[in-house]
Every structure is written in C-alpha cells, then in structure tokens.
Amino acid sequence: MAVARRALEPSDPNKIGVVGLASLIFFAVAGSPAGTEDTIVAAGPLLALLGFVFMPVVWAVPESLVTAELATAFPHNGGYVVWVTRAFGPTTGFVVGILKYFANVLDNCAYPVMMLNYFRQLGGTALESDTAARVFLAGVTTLLSAAQWRGLEIVGMSSAAVLVVTLIPFVILVVVGIGKVEWGRLGSRREAKNIDWALYLQTLFWNLNYWDAVSTVASEVENPSRTFPRALGIAGVSVVSMYILVLGVAIGNLPEDVEWNNSELADAGLYVAGPWLQISIVVSVAISAAGLFLADLSTGIFMLDGMADLGMLPEAFSWKNRRGVPVIGFFLQILLVFGLVQLVDSLEDIISYEMVSYCFSQVIEFAAFVRLRQTCVDVERPYMALGGNGTWKAIALVTPAVLFTIAVMFFSSGAVWLSAAIQVALSLGLAVGLFRLRRSRPRLFRSPYSDVPNYSIQRWNDAESESDDVALIETDLHGNNDTEIEPCTRTPINSPESTTLA
Numbered sequence: 001m002a003v004a005r006r007a008l009e010p011s012d013p014n015k016i017g018v019v020g021l022a023s024l025i026f027f028a029v030a031g032s033p034a035g036t037e038d039t040i041v042a043a044g045p046l047l048a049l050l051g052f053v054f055m056p057v058v059w060a061v062p063e064s065l066v067t068a069e070l071a072t073a074f075p076h077n078g079g080y081v082v083w084v085t086r087a088f089g090p091t092t093g094f095v096v097g098i099l100k101y102f103a104n105v106l107d108n109c110a111y112p113v114m115m116l117n118y119f120r121q122l123g124g125t126a127l128e129s130d131t132a133a134r135v136f137l138a139g140v141t142t143l144l145s146a147a148q149w150r151g152l153e154i155v156g157m158s159s160a161a162v163l164v165v166t167l168i169p170f171v172i173l174v175v176v177g178i179g180k181v182e183w184g185r186l187g188s189r190r191e192a193k194n195i196d197w198a199l200y201l202q203t204l205f206w207n208l209n210y211w212d213a214v215s216t217v218a219s220e221v222e223n224p225s226r227t228f229p230r231a232l233g234i235a236g237v238s239v240v241s242m243y244i245l246v247l248g249v250a251i252g253n254l255p256e257d258v259e260w261n262n263s264e265l266a267d268a269g270l271y272v273a274g275p276w277l278q279i280s281i282v283v284s285v286a287i288s289a290a291g292l293f294l295a296d297l298s299t300g301i302f303m304l305d306g307m308a309d310l311g312m313l314p315e316a317f318s319w320k321n322r323r324g325v326p327v328i329g330f331f332l333q334i335l336l337v338f339g340l341v342q343l344v345d346s347l348e349d350i351i352s353y354e355m356v357s358y359c360f361s362q363v364i365e366f367a368a369f370v371r372l373r374q375t376c377v378d379v380e381r382p383y384m385a386l387g388g389n390g391t392w393k394a395i396a397l398v399t400p401a402v403l404f405t406i407a408v409m410f411f412s413s414g415a416v417w418l419s420a421a422i423q424v425a426l427s428l429g430l431a432v433g434l435f436r437l438r439r440s441r442p443r444l445f446r447s448p449y450s451d452v453p454n455y456s457i458q459r460w461n462d463a464e465s466e467s468d469d470v471a472l473i474e475t476d477l478h479g480n481n482d483t484e485i486e487p488c489t490r491t492p493i494n495s496p497e498s499t500t501l502a
Contacts, residue, residue, distance in 0.1 A: 015222035018230045021214060023160045025235035027295040028213040029060075032166055032288035033246040033265060034114055036207050038348060040260045042200035044190035045251045051204045052243045055404075056236070062401040063211040063362075064232045065385035066369045071215040072382045073372075075224040079215030079299075080365050081307055086376065087368035091431055094312045098427035099361040101300060105333060106354035107210070108296040109340045111289035112140045113347050114263075118285045121266040122278070137341045144293045145334050150323055166288040167242070169269065169280035174245045177272035181252030188256070198411040199348060205408050206351045207243065209358065211236075212365065213299040220302075225382030262347050297337075301329035313434065314444045356412050356420040359405045366398040 016024065039048035074082045080100065085093030116136055120127050127133055211232065214221075221227050250268035258264070266285075269277035305326040308317035317328050344350055372379075373394040386393045412420075438445050 016217070016220055016227070017222050018227050018234070019160045021221055021227055021231035022234040022238075023163045024217075024295055024298075025211065025214050025231055026163055026238055027288070027291040028210045028299065029235065030207065030239045030242065030288075031111075031292040031295075032285055033170060033243055034118065034285040034288065035110075035262070035347070036203070036243055036247055037260055037262050037264045038203040038351075039200055039207075040247070040251070040264075041262065042196040042203060044195070045186055045188045047190065047195070047200065049186060049244065049247060049251075051200070052208075052240065052247065055204050055208050056240045058400045058404050059205070060208045060211060060236060060240070062366075062397050063209065064236055065397060066366065067212040067215055068229045068232050068383050069381060069385045070369060070372070071212075071218045071228050072225045073376075073379050075218040075221070076306060076309070079218060079303060079306060080212055080361075080368075081303065081310065081312070083372065084364055084368045085310065087371035088364070090310070090312065092364065093310070094307070094431045094434075095424070095427045096361045096364050097303060097307050097312065098430055099357050099423060101303060102423045102427075103354050103358040103361070104213070104296055104300040104303070105336045105340065106350055106357075108293060108300065108333065108337045109344065110347055110350045110354075111293040111296070112137045112144075112341050113345060113350065115140055115286050115289045116345075117263040117347060118266055118282045121263045122282055133345065134342055137345075138338065140290075141293075141334070141338055141341060144290055145297070145330075147290075148294050148297045149321070149325060149330065162287060162291050166284050166291065169277060169284040170242065170246050172277060173265075173269055173272055173281070174249050176277075177249040177253050177268070178245075180272065181249060182256075183252060185252050185256055186248055188251075198352070198413060201404075201408045201411055202351050202355045205355055205359075205404075208239070209362075213295070217299060217302050229383050297330075297333060300333050301326045304329035304332070309446065311438075311446050314437075315446050316444070318446075352412065352416045353419045356409055356416050357423045359409050360420060360424065363402055363405055366402055369398060370394045 036048070036052070039051055042048075043051070070083045071079070074086070076082050081093050081097035084096045116127060116133055119136075127136055214231075218224055218228075246265065249272070250265055253271050254264070254268055255271075258267070263285075266278050266281050269281040304313060304317045305320075307313045308315055317326060319327050321327055344353075370391060373389065373391050377389065386397055
C-alpha cells in the first residue's frame with residue numbers, strides 16, 4: 001500500500017520531522033503563555049482558568065483532528081485552500097485562502113507589539129515615546145524577516161531548540177512558585193455584568209487556534225501520515241498544560257488586588273523569585289514572539305505559493321530564492337506587516353480584527369471537512385479523525401467548534417464586523433480581478449491544478465459531471481469551460497460501493 005511505501009522511504013534531512021513540526025505548531029498556536037493575561041483582564045481568574053480547561057475540548061481538539069486527517073490526505077502547500085477547493089470549488093477556496101492570509105498577516109503584526117509591551121514592563125522610559133516604539137517595531141520586523149529569508153529548513157531545525165529556551169523561565173516560575181500559591185485566589189469570580197465577553201472569547205480563541213496553519217507547509221513534512229498526528233498531539237498537550245500551570249501559579253502569587261494587564265506574567269516572575277526571573281521571562285517572551293513571527297511568516301508565504309500552484313495566483317508567487325523561500329510572497333507579507341504595525345499598536349485591537357475574518361474562513365473549512373467525508377471516499381486517508389468514515393461523525397466533531405466560532409463573532413463590535421466585511425469584499429474583488437487577468441494574460445498563470453497530486457481515483461464522464469454539483473470544473477487558461485479538475489467520487493460515503501482507505 002502507498003502508506004507502507006512512504007513509511008519505508010529513507011529520511012530526508014531537508015524535510016521537517018515530528019519534533020520540528022511539533023515545535024512549529026507550538027509556535028503557530030502559542031509560543032509561550034504571553035498573551036493569555038487578557039482572559040483575566042476580561043473575566044477574572046476563575047473564568048480564565050476554566051476557559052483554558054474546556055476550550056481545548058470545544059475548539060483545539062476538533063481543529064487538530066481535522067488538520068491531521070486532511071493534511072495527510074492532501075499533502076500540498078495549499079493546505080486548507082486545497083481542502084475547500086476540493087469541497088466547494090475554486091472561488092470559495094480562493095476566498096478562504098485570502099481571508100486566512102489576512103488573518104495571518106494581522107497575527108504576524110501581534111508579536112512585535114507583544115515584545116514591545118513586555119520590554120515596557122521592565123520599567124524605564126526608553127520605549128515610552130511613539131517614535132521609540134515605532135523604531136523598535138521596525139527593527140524587530142527587519143531582523144526577524146532576515147532570519148526567515150535564510151529558509152524554512154533553518155527555522156524548522158532551530159524551532160525545537162528555541163522552544164526549550166523559551167519554556168525554561170516559565171518552568172522555573174511554576175516549580176518555584178507552586179509552593180507559594182494562595183489557592184483561594186484561583187477561584188476569584190467576577191459578576192457577569194462586569195465581564196468583557198468579546199475580549200474574553202477572542203483572547204481564548206487567539207491563544208488556541210491556528211492548529212491548521214502548518215498544513216500550508218505539508219509538502220515540506222517528512223512522512224505526513226505519521227508526522228502530522230504525532231506532532232499535533234505533542235503540541236496540543238504542551239500548549240494546554242503550559243497555559244493552565246503558568247496562569248494558575250501567576251494568579252496564586254500575585255497580590256489579589258493587582259491590576260492585570262497584557263504583560264502581567266513578567267511581574268509574576270518578580271513576585272515569585274525576584275528581578276532576575278522577571279527579566280528572564282521578558283527575554284523568553286521576546287524569543288517566543290520571534291518564533292511566532294517566523295512561523296506566521298513561513299505559513300503565510302507558503303500558502304501563497306500553494307495558491308499559485310493551484311492556478312489561483314500568478315505563477316510568479318512560486319518563484320523561490322536559492323534557499324527555497326517564495327520571493328514575492330515574502331516581500332508582500334513583510335511590506336504589509338511593516339505598514340500595519342505602524343498603524344495598530346494595541347494587541348487587543350489586532351486580535352479582535354484578526355479573529356472575525358478567521359472565524360468566517362474556519363466555518364467554511366469545517367464545512368469542507370464534512371463535505372469531503374461525503375464526496376471524497378476514494379481519496380486515501382492515512383489518518384482518520386474519530387477512527388473512521390461517517391458524515392455524522394464528522395458533523396459531531398466540528399459542531400461544538402462551529403458554535404464557539406459563532407459566539408466569538410456574535411460578541412464582536414461593529415468596528416470589527418466592518419473590518420471583516422472589508423476583508424470579505426477585498427477577497428471577492430481579488431477573485432474577480434485575478435479571473436479577468438487570467439483570461440487576458442493566461443501565460444502569467446499555471447494550468448489549474450497542474451502541480452497538484454491527483455487525489456482522486458475516479459473520473460466521471462462529461463455528461464455526469466455536467467449534472468452533478470460535486471464536480472469541480474475550472475475555467476481553463478483560454479477561458480473555456482472544458483478543463484476538468486479531477487473530481488472526488490460522488491458515491492455516498494456510507495453506501496456499499498464506497499471504499500475506505502485507511
């Protein structure tokens with residue numbers, strides 16, 4: 001079987017293994033406990049801790065299982081763009097890809113701002129002025145971008161070492177501080193009328209999402225069928241344990257009347273062990289923010305590379321430097337980040353604008369997962385969520401996550417909804433503009449799906465595909481509707497004719 005053959009292939013030193021991928025996932029999702037403090041700012045200690053206990057079950061587990069199944073079934077740098085396109089067609093796939101890209105760019109902006117907040121927590125006036133802050137943000141962005149330009153391999157290989165260095169101060173915080181915890185403070189409640197539900201839900205969501213981000217580097221992963229499930233499991237346990245332990249110890253050691261802010265964990269180190277641990281935590285957050293920045297930058301530019309492979313973007317987006325970094329995607333994202341970090345200097349604002357557009361695209365991604373369970377039974381799935389086929393299993397898996405996503409959107413402000421509407425309008429406008437460009441300048445694009453592996457075993461005849469909405473027909477380079485993209489089978493997944501390849 002194909003799975004067995006892949007398992008016996010020799011290890012490729014240029015590919016990402018379990019440890020490297022788990023580290024990239026860790027950085028894409030968390031990086032460090034920094035950024036969790038706003039759950040306490042918004043809702044108080046008890047609700048903050050309960051959120052990190054139950055939220056992983058509602059959101060992180062479903063997103064991780066969906067990612068593991070679809071990334072191993074479709075190991076292509078297009079990631080979720082490939083999944084949505086296979087399920088609903090290229091227009092929807094393009095819109096989801098652009099929305100996720102917008103969210104990725106905003107997320108990229110968050111980490112230089114986080115570094116700035118933590119360095120300010122040390123005191124002093126060096127970074128208090130707007131000019132100093134802008135110079136700091138520009139300098140951080142430049143230095144980290146130069147590191148990414150050296151290539152994915154270096155970033156991936158170094159991510160495990162960076163992870164260890166990042167966690168050391170927080171391990172010390174937990175080990176030294178757990179014996180000093182005032183346990184009664186962990187149960188401190190806040191009246192419902194005083195809870196900022198929008199900030200609370202958005203902060204939880206921000207700290208526990210992007211499990212699917214590494215799907216956009218799927219073709220860079222060694223033996224995806226083995227590596228993705230293991231790496232997602234390791235990263236998931238690490239992230240949730242870190243959040244609960246560090247927040248619990250910080251709450252139990254800081255004075256009960258302390259006014260929490262979005263960089264309060266540094267002060268927790270001061271109370272637990274003195275200035276040396278406070279400084280260590282600030283340095284650790286700077287390192288983790290750098291890892292998060294690099295992970296975001298990597299997944300964003302490789303997603304555009306994957307969309308170019310799909311014929312959704314001009315072929316130029318696939319041009320790479322000698323270290324394998326897509327050149328145009330790299331400079332596009334860097335320019336966007338440079339501009340946005342100068343305009344938005346509030347971590348809370350960045351998170352709120354990012355999350356609603358991410359929510360829209362994520363609901364469509366979950367719907368694609370269910371759709372592909374129905375229509376793509378002939379696609380080999382080395383890993384299957386919940387242990388096997390079944391539309392109802394797929395629906396049961398994603399329903400809690402979809403409901404939580406709706407709650408996040410419901411509590412968002414009008415300004416955030418306006419931002420989301422603008423992002424959706426821009427994605428649709430880009431879709432129309434690129435379609436017209438492809439018709440007028442076809443040589444700028446690759447043939448649709450020319451470089452995407454054939455994930456389907458069965459091709460329908462023309463008469464069948466014309467009458468079935470599961471078939472994916474893409475306009476070809478000359479504007480003719482006769483280029484058939486290999487469709488998934490239309491055999492219902494629970495029918496006797498369907499085949500499960502696990």
